Amino acid sequence: MANCQIAKGRGHFCQGQVGGIKTIFLGNWYNANKITSVTVGVDDGLVSALISAGSQEFFQFDLDRQTSSFNQTITTGGGGAINYEQGLDLHMSHDSNESWARMQNVVESVTQCIVLDNNGVYYLLGVDNGIAVTGGTYAHGGDVAFTDYVGYVMQLIGSEPFPAFNLGTADPFTTFATISLSASQYNDPQA
Numbered sequence: 113m114a115n116c117q118i119a120k121g122r123g124h125f126c127q128g129q130v131g132g133i134k135t136i137f138l139g140n141w142y143n144a145n146k147i148t149s150v151t152v153g154v155d156d157g158l159v160s161a162l163i164s165a166g167s168q169e170f171f172q173f174d175l176d177r178q179t180s181s182f183n184q185t186i187t188t189g190g191g192g193a194i195n196y197e198q199g200l201d202l203h204m205s206h207d208s209n210e211s212w213a214r215m216q217n218v219v220e221s222v223t224q225c226i227v228l229d230n231n232g233v234y235y236l237l238g239v240d241n242g243i244a245v246t247g248g249t250y251a252h253g254g255d256v257a258f259t260d261y262v263g264y265v266m267q268l269i270g271s272e273p274f275p276a277f278n279l280g281t282a283d284p285f286t287t288f289a290t291i292s293l294s295a296s297q298y299n300d301p302q303a
Contacts, residue, residue, distance in 0.1 A: 131230065132180060132229065133180050133181060133229045133230065134174070134175055135175060135227075135228040136200065136202065137171065137225065137228075138218065138224075139169060140222075140224075145167055146168050147236070150162055150236065159278065163290065167289070167290055168292070169291075170285070170292070170294065172294070173218075175204060182227050183199050196272050196273070196275045197271055198238065200268040200269075202265070206262065207250075207262055207264075215250075220245075223243055224243070225237040232281045233279075233280065234284050236279055237272070238270040240273060242270060243270030244268060244270070246267050246269045247266070248267055249266075251263055
């Protein structure tokens with residue numbers, strides 16, 4: 113029964129946080145340089161080290177304001193098993209030839225993911241098993257009114273033995289030498 117005894121309670125927190133996420137960063141899970149291990153502080157739960165064979169490269173995807181979310185569903189089994197389903201509901205408006213090709217790559221891939229929430233906190237998802245698109249819509253809003261939504265609505269799900277890792281509020285791409293942010297963004301031509 114190591115590490116499963118409650119040692120402290122949790123008080124009531126003052127108001128001051130907001131919901132939602134604003135940016136995700138995706139790194140190929142089928143990559144020799146993927147993150148393979150995470151070291152977490154015992155007292156604060158913050159990640160202090162990421163271990164990989166090299167530098168895992170991540171690609172930035174900006175999300176529509178106040179429309180995207182990140183949730184974790186906890187599932188326990190009678191035999192003592194615990195599972196954390198990490199789920200993303202993403203909205204990315206606009207479309208183009210470049211965007212279509214790039215989003216098709218996302219739909220077909222398995223990734224590791226860093227999420228930046230609207231409170232400025234970064235989380236790492238899909239370390240052990242990856243996270244992948246499980247459904248969504250390539251939306252044209254019915255092509256009726258000028259104000260109808262055009263873009264991508266996607267759901268990504270991963271299943272992990274631990275909840276998403278809290279990377280803190282500092283830019284993880286300067287904090288951890290084992291990850292890097294690609295300079296190639298969604299508005300650059302895709303080869």
